[in-house]
Amino acid sequence: MYRIGELAKQCEVKADTLRFYEKHGLLAPSSRTESGYRIYTEKDAERLRFILRAKAVGFTLAEIIELLSIELDKSNWACADVKGLVDSKLKHVNDKIAELKHFQVSLERLSQACCGGPESAEHCSILEALETNTDKIKCENHGHHHDDSQYTKKCQSKG
Structure with a gap:
């Protein structure tokens, strides 16, 4: 489990980047603490790394959202897609x-x-x-x- 700052540090991005991705529907914390802190799981960290790699090769946020939708439902998509x-x-x-x-x-x-x-x-x-x-x-x-x-x-x- 990661707090926002821990995950940001691990992936070498700013916490604001994670908030930005959350705002645009690319990433969401798995839960929140009683005091409202975002909590991310290893699965969330893998998703963030996927987003960052897609961004690094030039995909836009809209394109990354599309790639993520395919990633989440691989069995209903073809490699050709x-x-x-x-x-x-x-x-x-x-x-x-x-x-x-x-x-x-x-x-x-x-x-x-x-x-x-x-x-x-x-x-x-x-x-x-x-x-x-x-x-x-x-x-x-x-x-x-x-x-x-x-x-x-x-x-x-x-x-």
Whole structure:
């Protein structure tokens, strides 16, 4: 049997984390003492470790709730259901990585297009690129243009 602080310490989280999980229906103390202290069992500790491992690989609270419901009723679920959840999460992560790579390339182009000097920002190529609907960013420090059709395509598709 664990009090909230003991379980939190054992799992290297704060007691507030356990209260948060309780508030959102992921974890509940097995009982309370007469004075109202939460009491957790080893089974509760295992559930907390499950939650923390699922969180560590990127699952959201809603996804963890779904995983917990499967965990509690394994005989009525197939491995394919669990794999489907993982594959869906993996696709989401891969999509996010692709989006971040796009941001990285776009920001690198903007950065390379600017000299970064002490001159007035009145003719800053970064601001001009963000203000206009142009396919090119004038490269102040190299004297050439970068093709930046991604900016235009996004603007045209939204407008």
